[in-house]
Amino acid sequence: MHIAVLAGGVGGAKFLAGVKRHLGWDPYGAAPADTDDEIVAIVNTADDIRLHGLQICPDLDSCLYTLSGQADTERGWGRAGETWTASGELAGYGAEAPWFSLGDKDIATHLVRTRMLDAGYPLSSVTAALVARWQPGVTLLPMTDDRVETHVVVADPAATAGDPAPLIALHFQEWWVRHGAGLTPQSISPIGAAESTPAPGVLEAIAAADLILIAPSNPVVSIGTIVAVPGIKQALRSATAPVVAVAPLIGGAPVRGHADVCLAAIGVESTAEAVGRHYGARSDQGLLDGYLIATGETADVPGVRVSAVPLLMSDPDATAAMVQACREVAGV
Amino acid sequence: MHIAVLAGGVGGAKFLAGVKRHLGWDPYGAAPADTDDEIVAIVNTADDIRLHGLQICPDLDSCLYTLSGQADTERGWGRAGETWTASGELAGYGAEAPWFSLGDKDIATHLVRTRMLDAGYPLSSVTAALVARWQPGVTLLPMTDDRVETHVVVADPAATAGDPAPLIALHFQEWWVRHGAGLTPQSISPIGAAESTPAPGVLEAIAAADLILIAPSNPVVSIGTIVAVPGIKQALRSATAPVVAVAPLIGGAPVRGHADVCLAAIGVESTAEAVGRHYGARSDQGLLDGYLIATGETADVPGVRVSAVPLLMSDPDATAAMVQACREVAGV
Numbered sequence: 001m002h003i004a005v006l007a008g009g010v011g012g013a014k015f016l017a018g019v020k021r022h023l024g025w026d027p028y029g030a031a032p033a034d035t036d037d038e039i040v041a042i043v044n045t046a047d048d049i050r051l052h053g054l055q056i057c058p059d060l061d062s063c064l065y066t067l068s069g070q071a072d073t074e075r076g077w078g079r080a081g082e083t084w085t086a087s088g089e090l091a092g093y094g095a096e097a098p099w100f101s102l103g104d105k106d107i108a109t110h111l112v113r114t115r116m117l118d119a120g121y122p123l124s125s126v127t128a129a130l131v132a133r134w135q136p137g138v139t140l141l142p143m144t145d146d147r148v149e150t151h152v153v154v155a156d157p158a159a160t161a162g163d164p165a166p167l168i169a170l171h172f173q174e175w176w177v178r179h180g181a182g183l184t185p186q187s188i189s190p191i192g193a194a195e196s197t198p199a200p201g202v203l204e205a206i207a208a209a210d211l212i213l214i215a216p217s218n219p220v221v222s223i224g225t226i227v228a229v230p231g232i233k234q235a236l237r238s239a240t241a242p243v244v245a246v247a248p249l250i251g252g253a254p255v256r257g258h259a260d261v262c263l264a265a266i267g268v269e270s271t272a273e274a275v276g277r278h279y280g281a282r283s284d285q286g287l288l289d290g291y292l293i294a295t296g297e298t299a300d301v302p303g304v305r306v307s308a309v310p311l312l313m314s315d316p317d318a319t320a321a322m323v324q325a326c327r328e329v330a331g332v
Numbered sequence: 333m334h335i336a337v338l339a340g341g342v343g344g345a346k347f348l349a350g351v352k353r354h355l356g357w358d359p360y361g362a363a364p365a366d367t368d369d370e371i372v373a374i375v376n377t378a379d380d381i382r383l384h385g386l387q388i389c390p391d392l393d394s395c396l397y398t399l400s401g402q403a404d405t406e407r408g409w410g411r412a413g414e415t416w417t418a419s420g421e422l423a424g425y426g427a428e429a430p431w432f433s434l435g436d437k438d439i440a441t442h443l444v445r446t447r448m449l450d451a452g453y454p455l456s457s458v459t460a461a462l463v464a465r466w467q468p469g470v471t472l473l474p475m476t477d478d479r480v481e482t483h484v485v486v487a488d489p490a491a492t493a494g495d496p497a498p499l500i501a502l503h504f505q506e507w508w509v510r511h512g513a514g515l516t517p518q519s520i521s522p523i524g525a526a527e528s529t530p531a532p533g534v535l536e537a538i539a540a541a542d543l544i545l546i547a548p549s550n551p552v553v554s555i556g557t558i559v560a561v562p563g564i565k566q567a568l569r570s571a572t573a574p575v576v577a578v579a580p581l582i583g584g585a586p587v588r589g590h591a592d593v594c595l596a597a598i599g600v601e602s603t604a605e606a607v608g609r610h611y612g613a614r615s616d617q618g619l620l621d622g623y624l625i626a627t628g629e630t631a632d633v634p635g636v637r638v639s640a641v642p643l644l645m646s647d648p649d650a651t652a653a654m655v656q657a658c659r660e661v662a663g664v
Contacts (some may be wrong), residue, residue, distance in 0.1 A: 115427075
């Protein structure tokens, strides 16, 4: 079975571990040598940021580290056994973005990536080179090799109180990490997406898939940016495989992250039903054939088969059961 | 008193700590706020190397870290409390030059430096910015803002035994660190030196000095490259201040490093006398008015006043005594 998965970072990586387990693979290691199955992850790159001259790809790296068993599962992001010496020093120099901690192991990844990018390799080739070391078992594709960056427009928090505050645009990471998503977005835009093209392999993976899954990642800044790359939405709509999404909300709230705040910015209610309707049915200009929501909830999404199952990705077995439910709702 | 010092890395830094102590300053801290004295170090940059996309300036950083009390005095180079996480990871990626260990603290310095260089700032401005944090007490000037790199020509160690081995050129660091200076140099050349110009402040510091000192650094790859920058030798020859060198050899051997091997490559014997004659007298196309050699040795250097004193830089007090001896031999 060929499975294509649209994924963000930490949640996407967890979901992919469950897809691997569903196929009987080690969720945190390489794919079996003799398998005919294949998993291709199409990963959001609009969170990427260049700091200290280093190109940082948080979502790709979360997938890379998690799926190869290198992630710090306790902290929830970054590398196991990480140290933070360089970040402390960079802060000592008063260098940019002290709110963005870079682990020393992580910096090595960014140095290798940046050097290859600066030498002219596209991000997809660089990612393939990193995958060659880590063997995450999954083919990791950036959604695009082009520069796309999510920017968030907010009222300037530094503006004088009382005045109508002027609007400023923040890089997604500044809004998310520095301000903890605490500044109400006026709008959220994946800058550059309209001029981008899918990375090599992305459209092919969607066309060749037997099953297409949309991970329970942020519908706005992860899944939303992937489908904002021209060609990807059309490929999903014309794919022969069914498309099934997993709701990113349980009881109206994200398990992790700030999907609710992002949804509010695009005028979508924080309910599984509203997200399902936002994705829409393939039979009606949308993306989905099937949709998983959490046990005990209901969602009426016209044209989409909805199934309520436990959605907490507490371990790869629990997540594998969600993938099985995706197959069942899709009938494959 | 204004003192200008030509210096390499570790030995140059130790010598500068003694110059500070000679003036009554803290050898490992900032200069006193109320002093009229000044120390300007003109530092070799021909050991500099770009690895992993990072611009690394070993000699400047040795001075920076040592003179601000941040050096690891036990290991003899790099930062105190250093960690090596990123280097281990870079090796895991099979990235270039695994023989060159980069500490995590050190990487932060290189990230800040490289970012500023890539933004268009000359190395002298970048160095001034780093100095602003560390307050080494000494004005640190790179010998040049231009790219100069010492290359060492050796018989290819990978060539088949028995054949006349073809010659290859190695970057100085590869020859020094990777091969431990164990490959006999056919020649040593500071590539780019002929087209370089002194960094801002270098010629001015030499002209304004009351005393000019040549640290007991490597006469070939440290001092030799500094005076290979067009204009610097002439400035030394026309300076109003006396020029005094400290012999880099005790009993015919360097205290640290491989000066003897480098001297052999340029046809100079490994004796204090031969180095003194190599530098030569200002009265005869050379550089020196005075020259310190180690107690118990003799050196006949025509036109140069020679004084034999203890030369081991065991601590800043011992080194300060050497500086006092430099003043005495120079008569200032």
